[in-house]
Every structure is written in C-alpha cells, then in structure tokens.
Amino acid sequence: MRYLSSVAVALVTTIGIAPASAETIIDPNEPDGLKSPATAMTLSLGTTAVSWAALGLAIGGDHHVVGTVGMLGAYFGPSAGHLYAGQAFTRGFAARTLGGVATLAGLGHAMSCPLFSGPCDRPALSTALISAGIAAMAFGTVDDIVRAPASVRPHNARIRALAVAPTVTQDHVGLVARGSF
Numbered sequence: 001m002r003y004l005s006s007v008a009v010a011l012v013t014t015i016g017i018a019p020a021s022a023e024t025i026i027d028p029n030e031p032d033g034l035k036s037p038a039t040a041m042t043l044s045l046g047t048t049a050v051s052w053a054a055l056g057l058a059i060g061g062d063h064h065v066v067g068t069v070g071m072l073g074a075y076f077g078p079s080a081g082h083l084y085a086g087q088a089f090t091r092g093f094a095a096r097t098l099g100g101v102a103t104l105a106g107l108g109h110a111m112s113c114p115l116f117s118g119p120c121d122r123p124a125l126s127t128a129l130i131s132a133g134i135a136a137m138a139f140g141t142v143d144d145i146v147r148a149p150a151s152v153r154p155h156n157a158r159i160r161a162l163a164v165a166p167t168v169t170q171d172h173v174g175l176v177a178r179g180s181f
Helices: 004-015 037-058 064-085 093-110 123-161
Strands: 160-167 171-177
Touching: 004 037, 037 064, 037 123, 064 123, 123 160, 123 171
Parallel strands: none
Antiparallel strands: 160 171
C-alpha cells in the first residue's frame, strides 16, 4: 500500500507541474471550452512517467497491483493528452497495440521451443518478433507524447469557428453570432 500511495503522490505532483507558457494564460477574448496544449502534453507525459515508475517499483517485489496499474498506464497513458483533446484513437495507440501483439507472438513462439530437449530450430523468428514489437511500442509511446499538444488544435479551431455572444445596445437586446468557415 505504501508503494501505491507513492505512485499517487507522484501522479499528483507530475500533473501539478504544468509548464507555464503563453498558451496556458487565459485570454478574456477567447471563447470558453478551449483546451490547453500544455495540459495535453502534461497528461500524456505525466501518466506515462508515473506508469513506468510504478512498473519499476513492481519489479523484484510482490507488488502485483502496482505492476498491473503500471502496465495498463504504460499502454493507455501516452494517449491521455489525445483523450483530453477528444481523440479516442491515435497512431501511437495503434503502434503500441500492434507492438504488443508482435511481442506476445514472439514470446509464444519462443516458449513453444523445447527448453531441455535441444536447440530451437527458429530462434531468429522469436527474436525478430519481440524486437519489432518492442520497437513499435516505443515508437507509439513517443509518438503519442510528442503529438499530444497538436491534437488540441482541431478542437480549439472548432470552438473558435463559431461564437455566440449576448449584445445589449440602447435600443435592442439580442445575440451576435460570429462564424468562420
């Protein structure tokens, strides 16, 4: 339990340390509902870092829950910034999924070789599948983290494209709509 609370503290600390930039400052002329690229990056990077820390804590100990949380976080965490921006499926998530399948196929092939009755006739296939799978998972992780801030732009463009505001003049009360196409 002590390790789980350490992971929780690390997660809160990581998310709380968002880099200050011009994009995080609230502009009163901007419409409500805009999402911050810095928040998207912090979510993707923070959840991934905390997940890998949880995996590190779980190695060499009897911490199955922490290991499971770390494993799931390492799989889903890099996409957290994209989910924040409204994108449910990303190229990085697809790469991590395919990489996981390739790694499991390579491990399955390696385990099908007899351990004590002689050498495996095709160890190169197992090694190639596992290596390609790990490379695809690493690519997917980095891709999702790096592209998280850019995933916010389409959401913000849709919000900025149409704005409705109340208007009061001496003679009339109404709404003003502004749109761009």
